[in-house]
Amino acid sequence: RKEVEQDPGPFNVPEGATVAFNCTYSNSASQSFFWYRQDCRKEPKLLMSVYSSGNEDGRFTAQLNRASQYISLLIRDSKLSDSATYLCVVNYGQNFVFGPGTRLSVLP
Amino acid sequence: NAGVTQTPKFQVLKTGQSMTLQCAQDMNHEYMSWYRQDPGMGLRLIHYSVGAGITDQGEVPNGYNVSRSTTEDFPLRLLSAAPSQTSVYFCASSRPGGSGELFFGEGSRLTVL
Numbered sequence: 739r740k741e742v743e744q745d746p747g748p749f750n751v752p753e754g755a756t757v758a759f760n761c762t763y764s765n766s767a768s769q770s771f772f773w774y775r776q777d778c779r780k781e782p783k784l785l786m787s788v789y790s791s792g793n794e795d796g797r798f799t800a801q802l803n804r805a806s807q808y809i810s811l812l813i814r815d816s817k818l819s820d821s822a823t824y825l826c827v828v829n830y831g832q833n834f835v836f837g838p839g840t841r842l843s844v845l846p
Numbered sequence: 847n848a849g850v851t852q853t854p855k856f857q858v859l860k861t862g863q864s865m866t867l868q869c870a871q872d873m874n875h876e877y878m879s880w881y882r883q884d885p886g887m888g889l890r891l892i893h894y895s896v897g898a899g900i901t902d903q904g905e906v907p908n909g910y911n912v913s914r915s916t917t918e919d920f921p922l923r924l925l926s927a928a929p930s931q932t933s934v935y936f937c938a939s940s941r942p943g944g945s946g947e948l949f950f951g952e953g954s955r956l957t958v959l
Contacts, residue, residue, distance in 0.1 A: 742888075772947075781936055781950035782889070825888065827948075832877070832896055833904065834940075834948055838888035 741765055742837035744826050750843045755816045759840050761809040761826030770829035771802055773811050775822045776839065782825055785811075816844045848872050852937050852951030859927040859958045867922040867954050869937030875949070877940040878920040882906065882933040883953075889936065895920055896942075927958045 744761045751757050763771075771788035786793065788800040788809055799812040809826055821844045826837035850871045859865055871878065879894035891904030895914040909931060911923040920939075924931060937951040 774948075779953075781952050782948075783950070784947045787947075832894060832902070833891060834879075834938075835891075836881075836889040838886060 740838070741835045742826055742828050744824075744837040745840045747839075748841040748843060750845060751816055752845050753816060753818060755844075756812065756814050757816055757842060758813075759811045759824050759826075759842075761811075761837055763807050763809070763826075763828045763835075765828065765830055765835075766807065768807075768828045768830045771800075771809050772827040772829070772834075773798075773800060773809075774825040774827055774836075776825055777822050782836075785824070813842075816842075818844050818846060820844050850937055850939055850949050850951040852935075852954050854954060855952065856955050857957070859924075859956065861928060861958060863927050865924050865927065867924075867935055867937070867956075869920045869922065869951060870918050871920075871937075871939040871949070872918065873939060873949065874917060875939035876917065876942045878914065879904070879938050879940075879948075880910070880912065880920070880922045881936045881938065882931075883936060884933050892922065892935075924956075927956075929958045932956060932958045 773785040774782040775785045776782040788802045792801045797814045801810045823839040823841045825839045853868045876897045880892040881889040883889045893912040895901045935954045938948045
C-alpha cells in the first residue's frame with residue numbers, strides 16, 4: 739500500500755463547477771499536511787497547508803481528519819486556470835511524502 | 847530572488863556514463879532534498895540533507911550519491927547511468943525542521959539511452 743494515495747483522476751469539469759479531491763495517508767505519525775499544485779512540465783508549488791480545524795483560501799477549502807487519516811481539497815467555482823495536477827503531501831520527521839497526484843482539467 | 851536553481855535543465859546520457867545534477871539555494875535553508883518524478887508514481891525521495899555535512903537516504907537512493915559541503919549546494923551524482931534513471935529530477939529546500947513549505951527548482955529532465 740502506498741503511503742499517500744489520491745483519487746486517480748483525471749477530473750474533467752466545466753467552468754464554474756465544484757470539484758473535490760480526496761487523499762488518504764497510512765502513517766499515523768504524520769505531522770503536517772499540504773496540497774501542492776503542479777502545472778504541466780513545471781515544478782510543484784504550495785497551494786495551501788492543511789490544518790486540523792480545516793482552512794479556506796478563497797475558492798479553496800482543505801479539510802483534515804486525523805482519525806480517518808484523510809485529507810480533502812474542495813475547489814469552488816472552477817476556473818480554466820485551475821487546470822493542473824494536485825498533489826497531496828504529508829510530512830513526518832524529516833521527510834515529505836507525495837501522493838501520485840490527481841489531474842484536473844477545467845473545460846470552457 | 848533566485849530561490850532554488852537546478853542545472854542542467856535537460857541532459858541525455860548513454861548507459862554507463864556518469865554526471866552530476868547541480869542544485870543551489872540562496873534562502874539559507876538547512877533542509878535540501880532530491881526527488882525523481884515518473885509518470886503515475888508521484889515524486890519519490892532519493893536523498894536528503896538536514897544541514898552541511900549531513901546526508902541520508904530516501905526511498906530510492908540506489909545509483910545516486912550526494913554530498914553537502916555547504917548550506918547552499920546539494921549536488922546529485924549518477925555514478926553509472928541506467929535507462930531506469932530516465933526521469934525528471936527536482937531539487938527542493940525547506941526551512942529547518944522540514945515542516946515548512948518546500949521550494950522546488952525547475953527540474954532537470956534526464957534521458958538515459
